[in-house]
Amino acid sequence: MQDHDFILLFQHTAKTGGTTLGEVLSKAYASEKRLWITSGRQSKLGLFERSEIGNMIAKTGAKRLNGIRQAGGHIPFGVHNFFDREAKYITLVRHPVERVISGYFYGMQMQGIKDATTEDLHRFVSMESEIGIDNYSVRVLSGNDRLDSFDKACKIADLDPVTREDLEACKRNIEAHFLAAGISEALDEFLILLSSMLQIPWSTILIQRMNVTKNRPKFKDLNAETLKVIEARNLYDFELYKFVCDRFKRQLTEAGPRLASDIAAIRSCRRMIASGESIDKVRRFADQAQKVDPGDSECWPGAETMVAWPEVAENLRSANAPRPISAGDIGTDHTAAHVFDGDDRTYWESNQDTIFGRRGGIYLGYDFGAGHSLTPKSIFLHQSFAGDSARVDVVEIQCSDDRFFNHIVSIHRWHLPLDQGGDRVDLSSVRQKARYWRIVARSADPDGRWRVNELRFELEDGEQAIKS
Numbered sequence: 001m002q003d004h005d006f007i008l009l010f011q012h013t014a015k016t017g018g019t020t021l022g023e024v025l026s027k028a029y030a031s032e033k034r035l036w037i038t039s040g041r042q043s044k045l046g047l048f049e050r051s052e053i054g055n056m057i058a059k060t061g062a063k064r065l066n067g068i069r070q071a072g073g074h075i076p077f078g079v080h081n082f083f084d085r086e087a088k089y090i091t092l093v094r095h096p097v098e099r100v101i102s103g104y105f106y107g108m109q110m111q112g113i114k115d116a117t118t119e120d121l122h123r124f125v126s127m128e129s130e131i132g133i134d135n136y137s138v139r140v141l142s143g144n145d146r147l148d149s150f151d152k153a154c155k156i157a158d159l160d161p162v163t164r165e166d167l168e169a170c171k172r173n174i175e176a177h178f179l180a181a182g183i184s185e186a187l188d189e190f191l192i193l194l195s196s197m198l199q200i201p202w203s204t205i206l207i208q209r210m211n212v213t214k215n216r217p218k219f220k221d222l223n224a225e226t227l228k229v230i231e232a233r234n235l236y237d238f239e240l241y242k243f244v245c246d247r248f249k250r251q252l253t254e255a256g257p258r259l260a261s262d263i264a265a266i267r268s269c270r271r272m273i274a275s276g277e278s279i280d281k282v283r284r285f286a287d288q289a290q291k292v293d294p295g296d297s298e299c300w301p302g303a304e305t306m307v308a309w310p311e312v313a314e315n316l317r318s319a320n321a322p323r324p325i326s327a328g329d330i331g332t333d334h335t336a337a338h339v340f341d342g343d344d345r346t347y348w349e350s351n352q353d354t355i356f357g358r359r360g361g362i363y364l365g366y367d368f369g370a371g372h373s374l375t376p377k378s379i380f381l382h383q384s385f386a387g388d389s390a391r392v393d394v395v396e397i398q399c400s401d402d403r404f405f406n407h408i409v410s411i412h413r414w415h416l417p418l419d420q421g422g423d424r425v426d427l428s429s430v431r432q433k434a435r436y437w438r439i440v441a442r443s444a445d446p447d448g449r450w451r452v453n454e455l456r457f458e459l460e461d462g463e464q465a466i467k468s
Helices: 018-028 050-059 062-067 096-110 118-125 136-141 164-177 184-198 224-232 235-254 258-274 279-290 303-308 310-315
Strands: 007-011 034-036 070-073 087-093 178-183 323-327 348-350 359-367 375-383 392-400 409-416 423-426 436-443 450-459 462-467
Touching: 007 018, 018 070, 018 087, 018 184, 087 136, 087 164, 087 184, 087 235, 096 118, 096 136, 096 184, 096 224, 096 235, 118 224, 136 164, 136 235, 164 178, 164 235, 178 184, 178 235, 184 235, 184 258, 224 235, 258 279
Parallel strands: 007 070, 007 087, 034 070, 087 178
Antiparallel strands: 323 359, 348 450, 359 436, 375 423, 375 450, 392 409, 392 436, 450 462
16 A cells, blocks of 8 residues: 555545445554544534543544544544644535434334334434434534534534534635545545545455444435435435536546446456455456556456356457556536446446537547457447437447547437437447447437447457446
């Protein structure tokens, strides 16, 4: 792991995947480089007292503090001021409704109550006693101590109400002091991002999810009245969640195309573990795959590990596995981890502006490795919604012998009206062979969104399909 001069401060927020992230950090940093912050008393929000944290750090010897590279725990924002050198935070936030559901049923299970119902949840969120269900994330990340209390009898009405200024304070804090803020729903993406920033080995992030609330109802199981109550109590948390999502997405994009393939690799490793493969074997494989340079001439994971990638082997039974090199705007329902996941139930989707001047996008790009050029067979397009005006005007398949597509062979298909079932574009007349391929499409509808479900190639041993 790469050393760094700053202190990485982990602000652990409840029921967001923080226990799992904390375990990853405990394995990534040696014990002498870590400081787990506690102060004895915890607030209604579960945070340790700010002044006692300061006293704890002040009593820590200078030699010990000089060696610290990572610290954290259930801490309020502002703890960085107790250190004499730069500190950068990381944290996770979660969709407010999901966090409330998980928190309630986890608490019930910890009390031995296994038969709690959605009706019990409704009664709970309708009470005024639990401040943790009222804009929890803003309360924790704003650094405003007036939004929390160490009086266990304190109710929501006893505290200052959460305001827009508190929300804006959260945004300022994150922009100014956070190395990264991720979302629970994309934990693998967040871990891979941290891995790329801090050179954390992949084997370290391949751990089992911890403190997962079991047998809890889903979002869809709640009635409209309960949802209305939760949403009303978390209006600013919803805005903060969107802000973090947008910032996190920008960070993933700025990290470059390699990140998408890395995320796909980690998800493949998790599926291998779930199928019964030895965890130690998968971790060794993961560390091997992490070292591969995406710009070199070798395909990864490589022939010797091809059997460890069943979803790739099934979709492209060749000597080497392809690696994705690019993707367009994949939408809120399809994170980067799902773009190249080998599951034919998901798809590549885009609605970004393109070189055509309308909606569409670079749906996918693949690098098939040196000495393994391919010819395209067909592409299957599927529209996201019905509409008489919704159709693809242009489908362009681009291929090149360089990853930057300086030399492109383009194939245009004009006016391809698609019904709800989609349409297959025959590319068999294209006899071009190349290492790099990508797909661009333009919709006639300015707001049209199009899905690419499948791309087929001709290989020496017959037609093969890469499914999304």
